[in-house]
Amino acid sequence: MRRIPPFVFLAAVITLLLPTATFALTGRVTNFLGKLYGGDGLTATQAYLDNPGGFTADGSGNFFIADTFNNVVRRIDAATDIITTFAGSGQMGSADGLAGKASFRQPEDIAVAADGTIYVADTLNGRIRRISNGRVTTWPQKFAKPTGLYLTEKYLYVTDEGGGRVWRITISSRLARLVARVDRPKKITGVGDTRLYVISHGQARVTQIDLNASGVQSGTQKTVKRGLSDALGIGMYGNVLYFTVGANGIYNEIWRLNTAERGQVATQIVNRLETEWYNYASDVLFKGDVMYLLFSKGSSLYRLDADGQSEVRVAGKHRSGAEFGAKADVLLGKPKALAVTADQKTVYLSQNHQFAAYDTTTNTLRFLAGHFNDNYVEGTGDTARTSQPLALVLSKNEKTLYFVDRNNNRVRALDIGTGTTSYLTGAGKINLAAGNTNAYREGAPCVGELRTTIAGCAYFDKPSGLALSKDGTSLYVADTGNNRIRAVTIATGATRRIAGSGKAGFRNARGSAAQFSSPYGLVLSADGKILYVVDRGNHAIRAITLATGNVTTVAGTGKPGGKNGRASQAQFHLPEYITRAGNRLYVSEVGANRLRIVDLRTKTVSLLAGSGKPGNTRGIGRQASFFNPKGLAIWNGKLLVADSTNDVLRQVETQ
Numbered sequence: 001m002r003r004i005p006p007f008v009f010l011a012a013v014i015t016l017l018l019p020t021a022t023f024a025l026t027g028r029v030t031n032f033l034g035k036l037y038g039g040d041g042l043t044a045t046q047a048y049l050d051n052p053g054g055f056t057a058d059g060s061g062n063f064f065i066a067d068t069f070n071n072v073v074r075r076i077d078a079a080t081d082i083i084t085t086f087a088g089s090g091q092m093g094s095a096d097g098l099a100g101k102a103s104f105r106q107p108e109d110i111a112v113a114a115d116g117t118i119y120v121a122d123t124l125n126g127r128i129r130r131i132s133n134g135r136v137t138t139w140p141q142k143f144a145k146p147t148g149l150y151l152t153e154k155y156l157y158v159t160d161e162g163g164g165r166v167w168r169i170t171i172s173s174r175l176a177r178l179v180a181r182v183d184r185p186k187k188i189t190g191v192g193d194t195r196l197y198v199i200s201h202g203q204a205r206v207t208q209i210d211l212n213a214s215g216v217q218s219g220t221q222k223t224v225k226r227g228l229s230d231a232l233g234i235g236m237y238g239n240v241l242y243f244t245v246g247a248n249g250i251y252n253e254i255w256r257l258n259t260a261e262r263g264q265v266a267t268q269i270v271n272r273l274e275t276e277w278y279n280y281a282s283d284v285l286f287k288g289d290v291m292y293l294l295f296s297k298g299s300s301l302y303r304l305d306a307d308g309q310s311e312v313r314v315a316g317k318h319r320s321g322a323e324f325g326a327k328a329d330v331l332l333g334k335p336k337a338l339a340v341t342a343d344q345k346t347v348y349l350s351q352n353h354q355f356a357a358y359d360t361t362t363n364t365l366r367f368l369a370g371h372f373n374d375n376y377v378e379g380t381g382d383t384a385r386t387s388q389p390l391a392l393v394l395s396k397n398e399k400t401l402y403f404v405d406r407n408n409n410r411v412r413a414l415d416i417g418t419g420t421t422s423y424l425t426g427a428g429k430i431n432l433a434a435g436n437t438n439a440y441r442e443g444a445p446c447v448g449e450l451r452t453t454i455a456g457c458a459y460f461d462k463p464s465g466l467a468l469s470k471d472g473t474s475l476y477v478a479d480t481g482n483n484r485i486r487a488v489t490i491a492t493g494a495t496r497r498i499a500g501s502g503k504a505g506f507r508n509a510r511g512s513a514a515q516f517s518s519p520y521g522l523v524l525s526a527d528g529k530i531l532y533v534v535d536r537g538n539h540a541i542r543a544i545t546l547a548t549g550n551v552t553t554v555a556g557t558g559k560p561g562g563k564n565g566r567a568s569q570a571q572f573h574l575p576e577y578i579t580r581a582g583n584r585l586y587v588s589e590v591g592a593n594r595l596r597i598v599d600l601r602t603k604t605v606s607l608l609a610g611s612g613k614p615g616n617t618r619g620i621g622r623q624a625s626f627f628n629p630k631g632l633a634i635w636n637g638k639l640l641v642a643d644s645t646n647d648v649l650r651q652v653e654t655q
Contacts (some may be wrong), residue, residue, distance in 0.1 A: 013223070015587065026653055027609045029624035032640060033347075033358055033365070034332035034648035036090040036616060038323070043429040044315035045077045048331060050298040050647070052281045053108030053147070054121070054187070055306075064118060065315070066107040068296070069645060073110060073120060073131070076301075076315060083315065087118075087131050092615040094125045094138065102136035105614075109283070111151035111185065113171075119156055121146040124614070128158065128169065141169065141176045142182050148187035150196065155215060159185035159198060166198060168215050180217040187234045187283065189241070191259070196603070197224070197232040197581050199243050206234065206243055206257075206266075224238040224257060225266040235284030237306065242291065243267075244281035247298050248433050252278045254308040270308035276372050277316060318372050320352050327363040335642035335649060337392040337577075338633035339401065347635060348401055348416075349391040349642065349649070355401065355414055360635075369419040376408040376430035384421040386412070387431050390464045391521070392631075396472035402490075404457045404463040404477060407431055409490055411463065411477060422476075423447055425465070427457040427491035437461055440482040440502060443492035451636065458495040460486075464576075465521045470528025478519040478533065485519060485533060485544060494596040498531070499551050500545050506538045506558045507551075514551035517544065523585065532578060532585060539572045541585065543596055554585075555598045555605050562592055562612065563605075572596065572607035579632040579639070581654065586639050588629040595629060595641065595652060608639070609652050616646040627652070 037046025037216065050069035057063050059307050061078035064086060068187030071087075072088030082145030086099065105124035117132040123146055128139040145162025158167045159178065166179040166188065179360050184202030196209040205226040212218035229247040233479030236242070239260040247251040254270040275298075282296035291304045292314065300316030320333030333352040340347050347358040375385035387407035394401060401414040402424070410426030427449040428438040439452035439459035446457035461481030468475060475488045476498070484500030497512065505515030517537025524531055533542040540556025554567060574591030585598040586608065594610030607621065615625025627645035634640070639652040 006379060007079055019435060025620050026655060027621035027624070028653040029609050029618050029620070029650050031618065032635075032649040032651040033327065034330055034335075036648065037072065038321070038331050039066070039317070041082050042083060043081050044301070045313055046317055046398065047074075047315065048318065048321045049074070049084045049301075049316050050320065051296045051299060052282070052294055052301075053106075053123070053296055054110050054149070055285060055289055055292070055294050055301065056110050056112045056118075057285060057292075058112045058116060058456070059114065063292075063301070063315070064110050064112060065294070065301070066110045066120060068106050068123070069107055069647075071104045071106060073104075073107065073118070074180070087120075087136055088131075091606060091617060092625070093617075094122070094123075096128070096136050096138055098127075098553070099134050099136055099244070101132060102129075108147045109149045111149040111156065113151060114153075119149055119151065121158065123147055126162075126343050134398050138176055139169070141167070141174075143167070148198075150188040151594050152190075152191050152193050155193060157188055157190065159188045161185055161201065164202070166196065166209065171241075177216065179211070182207055182209075184223070186232060189234050191236070191237045191239075197234060197236070197241055197259075199228075199231045201231055203230055204228045206231070208259075213288075224259075224264050225255065228265075230280065232296070233281050233283040235286060235291075237286040237289070238293070242284050242286075244293065246280060249279040250274050250433070252281055252295075254281070255291075260487060266514075274298075274373075277313060279319065298398045299566055318352075320372065322352055322354065322367075322372070323369050324356065324365045328364070332647045332649070334644050334647065336388070336630045336644060337403070338389050338631040338642055338649075339392040339394050340633045340635050340640070341394065341398055347392070347633065347640065347649075348392055349631070350392060350403065353388065353391070355387045355392075355403075357416070367445065368416065369414055369421055374407065374431060376405070376410070378412075378421050380418060380420040382527065384414075384419075386421070391466035391478075391623075393466050393468045393475070395468070402466060402468070402475055404460075404466050406462050406464055406480075409460045409462065411460070411466075411475060411493075424490070425458045425488055425495060426460050426463075427454065428452040428459050434463065437481055440479070440484070442486070442495050442497055443603055444495075458488075458493070465519065465534070467522040467524050467531060470524065476522055476524075476531055478522050478538075480518050480520060483516045483519065485516070485522075486533070498546070499549050504537060506535075506540070508542075508553055509551060511549035514549075520576045522588075523578045523580045526582075532580070534575045534587060535577045536574055536576055539575065541572070541575070541578070541587065554600070555603075560591065562594070564596075564607060566602060567598060567603045572605075577630055577632045577642075581634045581637075581639075582655075586632055586634075586654075587633055588641065590628050590630070593626045593629060595626070595632075595639070608654070616643070616648075618650075624652075 053068040063076040075086040109121040120129040148159035150157040190196040208222040233244040257266040277298040277300035279298035283294040321331030323331035355368040374387035379383035427446040438461040443458040465478030507515035520536040521534035563571040595608040631642040
């Protein structure tokens with residue numbers, strides 16, 4: 001009889017004696033709350049789209065939509081108005097094969113041929129994808145960032161926004177030829193194979209390109225309209241060219257130009273202010289004399305007449321997911337900040353300028369306050385308005401959520417029991433548009449003050465981080481735009497500077513002599529004596545000794561990168577949020593879509609999870625992928641992550 005070695009026998013006995021448990025694996029990423037998208041099987045106005053970039057219609061009138069942030073192609077049936085997923089699994093990737101199992105990376109446009117073949121500008125993959133007979137294939141050409149398609153009988157024209165070029169692909173041979181060079185071309189339309197019209201982000205104009213018999217530019221380009229702000233969509237109705245623009249999505253304009261007329265003067269026919277659904281019209285399509293507009297950030301599809309009037313919503317429920325109730329039904333929309341109660345039973349989150357509470361005992365999500373449309377209003381429930389509440393902290397008694405209202409340049413509070421917001425401090429501009437700044441001043445609350453020069457008022461500029469003092473009487477604020485770290489006395493709303501000169505830089509020093517560059521996330525040490533700061537612009541983690549205001553660097557060299565190891569030599573890439581558990585700091589990096597660990601005991605930096613590329617896959621460590629990971633919180637020993645662009649909360653094993 002064969003003899004069993006003692007060590008094998010011992011291992012077998014130990015295995016039998018061990019309980020059958022699932023062992024945690026450090027860095028294992030799973031879903032905690034939410035799903036990538038939903039709405040299939042519902043009428044189109046009851047389903048959510050997510051920043052759709054382009055759409056088309058086939059000969060039967062069915063719509064096909066490049067549902068960009070959901071990474072799928074959606075179909076709206078002309079007869080039933082039911083929306084379904086035509087292609088894509090929702091996972092980010094480049095897999096070919098059966099349409100339902102294929103994957104895309106933020107497709108931004110789509111075109112359909114007379115035989116039903118569909119072409120997709122798979123933008124982040126830099127490819128053109130073809131859908132035919134229920135299968136997806138990839139064409140060989142590699143583009144920098146294809147964003148627009150125009151299809152004729154023989155050719156597919158492609159705008160490569162990243163490469164600054166317009167290409168023509170011969171459908172039969174799949175050979176590509178350069179047509180013209182245009183600065184950041186966005187979308188494209190044309191008149192047969194004789195003339196193209198391109199709307200350009202980079203040149204803020206509409207360009208006419210005449211083609212010769214070889215299908216390339218003949219002569220110089222002709223600008224038919226210049227001086228456009230946020231130029232996006234373009235389409236043709238007969239000889240009439242329509243295009244859409246709108247500064248920051250606040251103004252949604254439709255322009256019209258008759259290309260058959262001499263002089264070709266473009267006229268504005270519509271200028272609507274942003275609403276719950278109107279925001280960045282990304283594509284224009286005509287079916288007969290009926291105009292359809294796709295709003296990317298409004299996540300909606302509208303039907304209008306040829307004058308841009310009599311609008312009717314055709315698809316999209318709201319601009320981003322927001323379904324509350326049982327866990328299986330929950331849809332989140334760009335979650336940002338997280339906070340967890342001491343008993344671990346409730347997770348609070350901000351999303352869509354709203355606040356919600358997830359009960360981990362009943363597995364239900366309930367709405368607290370806020371609205372899809374950003375603004376500044378103190379109120380209760382959906383009458384309250386915020387503009388990017390990027391940080392949340394619970395009061396000591398856990399009855400109040402304090403938050404920084406970034407674009408409103410204020411620090412505010414939410415009564416959890418009533419869902420009522422209230423003002424704490426800050427003054428100046430509200431709904432601050434990108435590129436604009438507020439003021440800096442230490443001071444006191446000034447209710448309703450919109451001016452930026454009033455003595456005695458406290459002013460912030462796009463604050464992003466928040467932490468509660470150990471005794472619960474003060475809030476620490478990362479005043480991002482002012483490159484300072486400040487404190488707010490909760491009882492009075494009065495502010496004081498802790499550190500930062502106000503000038504962007506990377507200097508360790510005391511108080512006002514120290515320098516930061518766009519400081520973002522904050523977290524306190526266990527004893528409340530040290531405030532850790534995510535110094536986003538410097539790609540570093542800093543520390544402030546609160547008793548003295550002295551600033552030191554914990555990790556990072558000031559240069560972007562992904563190096564692990566010794567903290568003083570490690571590198572980050574646009575870190576933003578931070579939380580703490582014991583001697584570990586956990587940091588999210590939006591620049592690299594990773595989660596990192598800063599071990600304060602060993603003074604080392606290591607990777608927790610993330611491949612470094614945008615994605616939405618689960619797995620362990622580098623197998624997993626995120627897309628703009630934001631807020632962090634510790635829940636029952638696990639790290640919760642607001643995986644913002646993926647519209648989900650993830651959980652990561654930390655031990």
